[in-house]
Amino acid sequence: MTPIRTDWTRAEIADIYNSPILDLIYRAATVHREYNDPQEVQVCTLLSVKTGGCPEDCAYCPQAARYHTAVKVHKLMEVDEVIEAASRAKESGSTRFCMGAAWREVRDNRDFDKVLEMVKGVNGMGMEVCCTLGMLTDEQAHKLKAAGLYAYNHNLDTSEEYYGDIISTRTYDDRLDTLGNVRQAGISVCSGGIIGMGESHGDRIGMLHTLSTLPEHPESVPVNALVPVEGTPLEDQPRVSVWEMVRMIATARIIMPKAMVRLSAGRVRMNMEEQALCFLAGANSIFAGDKLLTTPNPEVDADKELFQTLNIKPRPSFKNGEPALKLEQIPL
Ligand code: SAM
Numbered sequence: 121m122t123p124i125r126t127d128w129t130r131a132e133i134a135d136i137y138n139s140p141i142l143d144l145i146y147r148a149a150t151v152h153r154e155y156n157d158p159q160e161v162q163v164c165t166l167l168s169v170k171t172g173g174c175p176e177d178c179a180y181c182p183q184a185a186r187y188h189t190a191v192k193v194h195k196l197m198e199v200d201e202v203i204e205a206a207s208r209a210k211e212s213g214s215t216r217f218c219m220g221a222a223w224r225e226v227r228d229n230r231d232f233d234k235v236l237e238m239v240k241g242v243n244g245m246g247m248e249v250c251c252t253l254g255m256l257t258d259e260q261a262h263k264l265k266a267a268g269l270y271a272y273n274h275n276l277d278t279s280e281e282y283y284g285d286i287i288s289t290r291t292y293d294d295r296l297d298t299l300g301n302v303r304q305a306g307i308s309v310c311s312g313g314i315i316g317m318g319e320s321h322g323d324r325i326g327m328l329h330t331l332s333t334l335p336e337h338p339e340s341v342p343v344n345a346l347v348p349v350e351g352t353p354l355e356d357q358p359r360v361s362v363w364e365m366v367r368m369i370a371t372a373r374i375i376m377p378k379a380m381v382r383l384s385a386g387r388v389r390m391n392m393e394e395q396a397l398c399f400l401a402g403a404n405s406i407f408a409g410d411k412l413l414t415t416p417n418p419e420v421d422a423d424k425e426l427f428q429t430l431n432i433k434p435r436p437s438f439k440n441g442e443p444a445l446k447l448e449q450i451p452l
């Protein structure tokens with residue numbers, strides 16, 4: 121059995137990342153089969169519960185207030201609207217529901233109390249609840265955990281060296297501190313990044329190095345291809361090729377064998393064959409539903425066809441290590 125290691129060196133990761141693509145895919149597929157059922161793919165649904173108007177300057181993000189994008193600001197949704205959306209997601213086969221807010225950080229106010237209610241409600245439906253709300257204190261992480269939060273998404277996005285070129289309103293250490301607070305509260309950690317922002321291969325390797333040398337690997341690692349949005353500083357970035365996505369996914373799979381590696385933003389521009397390559401390289405999670413936070417995602421029917429053609433089945437929800445939903449209960 122390939123051991124789980126948190127002592128990877130950058131050079132070792134670079135060797136894996138730079139290996140011939142077919143060897144890389146073969147190795148990743150082999151490691152994937154040691155730790156995971158290659159026919160199971162986790163289906164997650166995203167919902168933007170508070171949209172736009174964010175004070176941060178993340179160069180990729182259509183929700184930053186300072187860029188002129190087509191995103192309309194929307195205040196925090198009502199709890200019952202969110203529960204309704206989660207029920208629809210569950211009916212269409214999702215086992216994880218992730219609520220995103222365009223906040224720099226969580227504030228201890230009525231909005232946070234509302235989010236805690238949302239977490240309680242969705243948790244009660246047998247789904248794995250995830251949030252991505254920006255920076256969190258230790259105390260806020262514990263409150264989310266007590267409300268039933270299963271996972272928290274907080275991406276490193278890129279390497280420490282390139283971070284300042286993409287975001288100036290917070291530091292890499294701020295990001296790592298929040299990840300530490302999440303882990304310490306006993307919440308499952310979801311952290312990954314974006315490729316296609318003008319970073320070098322060394323930056324991609326650097327980000328994978330930071331993730332794989334955390335005291336414990338994140339349970340989920342989203343790999344996003346930049347969705348270039350008009351009005352953001354990265355609007356003209358060229359499209360990421362499928363080979364770059366495959367290289368990133370396969371390397372993440374090899375160095376973090378047990379993590380759910382999520383083929384995240386950018387899937388809408390991939391055909392079925394390209395997505396199949398990503399699954400072969402070890403991706404075992406996707407976002408489903410025709411919208412990510414503010415940008416399009418593949419149509420539900422296209423994903424049904426994808427699952428049928430590739431003989432993939434949705435992974436059941438694992439709360440407390442036990443399947444909370446039986447496969448037969450998942451209608452996809
Ligand atoms: N505001 C919170 C934060 O930044 O952590 C949560 C929401 S934020 C939109 C969540 C993640 O979405 C970002 O960390 C980034 O990785 C991803 N993201 C945002 N815009 C994107 C884009 N245009 N293309 C790809 N990924 C994007």
Ligand code: DTB
Nearest residue numbers: 220252342384385412413414415
């Ligand atoms: C993640 O890594 N990707 C998702 C989720 N975590 C929150 C977000 C993708 C956002 C893509 C741009 C948008 O739709 O606004």
Ligand code: SF4
Nearest residue numbers: 174176178181184222
């Ligand atoms: Fe705000 Fe998050 Fe977008 Fe950055 S990525 S501008 S913090 S919503």
